[in-house]
Structures are given as structure tokens and as C-alpha cells.
Amino acid sequence: MKLREADRNDEKDLIEIYEEYINSKPIPGIRTFEGVRDFESLGKMNFKEWLDDLENNKHEENLPKDYSTHTFYLAENDEGRIVGAIGLRWKEVPVLMTYGGFIGYSIRPTERGKGYASEMLRQGIQKFKENDSKRKKILITCKDFNIPSIKVIEKNKGIYENSYYNKDEGYTYLRYWIRI
Numbered sequence: 001m002k003l004r005e006a007d008r009n010d011e012k013d014l015i016e017i018y019e020e021y022i023n024s025k026p027i028p029g030i031r032t033f034e035g036v037r038d039f040e041s042l043g044k045m046n047f048k049e050w051l052d053d054l055e056n057n058k059h060e061e062n063l064p065k066d067y068s069t070h071t072f073y074l075a076e077n078d079e080g081r082i083v084g085a086i087g088l089r090w091k092e093v094p095v096l097m098t099y100g101g102f103i104g105y106s107i108r109p110t111e112r113g114k115g116y117a118s119e120m121l122r123q124g125i126q127k128f129k130e131n132d133s134k135r136k137k138i139l140i141t142c143k144d145f146n147i148p149s150i151k152v153i154e155k156n157k158g159i160y161e162n163s164y165y166n167k168d169e170g171y172t173y174l175r176y177w178i179r180i
Helices: 008-023 047-056 094-100 116-131 147-155
Strands: 002-004 070-076 082-089 103-107 137-143 159-166 171-179
Touching: 002 116, 008 047, 008 082, 070 116, 082 116, 094 137, 094 159, 103 116, 116 137, 116 147, 137 147, 147 171
Parallel strands: none
Antiparallel strands: 002 070, 070 082, 082 103, 137 171, 159 171
16 A cells, blocks of 8 residues: 555546545444545535645645644555545644544545555554654544544554543544654
């Protein structure tokens, strides 16, 4: 598996993935695009605008003060199929430090349960090591009932710190730290 940024050649595949998410059976308590919300905006813009938005999100001057710059990567398996996406958030902002975390990931519905999320997170952690030499650890979070995500985080040496109840959403988030 490899992580790579989206480009103009991905339009057909990403529209297919977007539709797969939209048409998949909902998981109670989990939003359709939870983990990587950049997919959600794909349904609101044309593809070129969406790619431009991904690029803009990488530069602090393009974002509100309380937003983090972030990079969106596609996860491509060894056969070249896009199996999911991962977003790396580079800046410490209150919402991320409370319950959002530095990394969000999502596996397309037809590819879940195959181990891709664990490898995506491992490679995402590696990208933090390569691009942020000052950071010693990163916060990863998930809802307390999201057992698959808990397993992915713990497999990647996530150390549970505490839980945070988000009264606005009505969910409890588990907060883990991973040393990089």
C-alpha cells in the first residue's frame, strides 16, 4: 500500500468512491464521511475545485485562524485500487487537541475489515516523522463505540490518555497518544 495525494487523473475513481459512501449502509453514530471530511465536499464542488480546495488546505494563509493546515492522502493498495483516505492535520488547534486529533482516516465501505486502516495509520505516522521533526507525539481520537478504530489505534501503539464527552454531539471520544 502507498499513500499519495489526489490528482486530476483520480476523478472517475473518487466520484465512484464518493457514491459508494453515500449508498452504503449507515453505521449508527458514525457520519458517512467521518474520519476524512474532505470526501464530503466532493459532492458540493466540481472535481477541479475540490482539488484546488485540497491544495488550499495545505497553506495556513488560506484558512481561518482556528483551523489546521492539513494534507489529504489517498491509500492505494498493491493492485492500484484506492481503498481509503487519510488526512494529516499539522497544527495544534483547540478542537483537534480536545477531540479531533492529528490524523483522520476512512476506508471505503467495500474495503473495510481487510487491515488497510492499520497500514494507513502506520504510514501516516511515518509522514509525521518525515515532515515534523519537532513533534514527539500525536493525538489520535475515536468515538468510544468505534471498536475497529480502537483496534487500529492500539495496533499502532496508541496509548490511551482519557475520554472526552462532547456535549454538543452527545458522544464520548477516546484520546490516544502515539509517539513518533
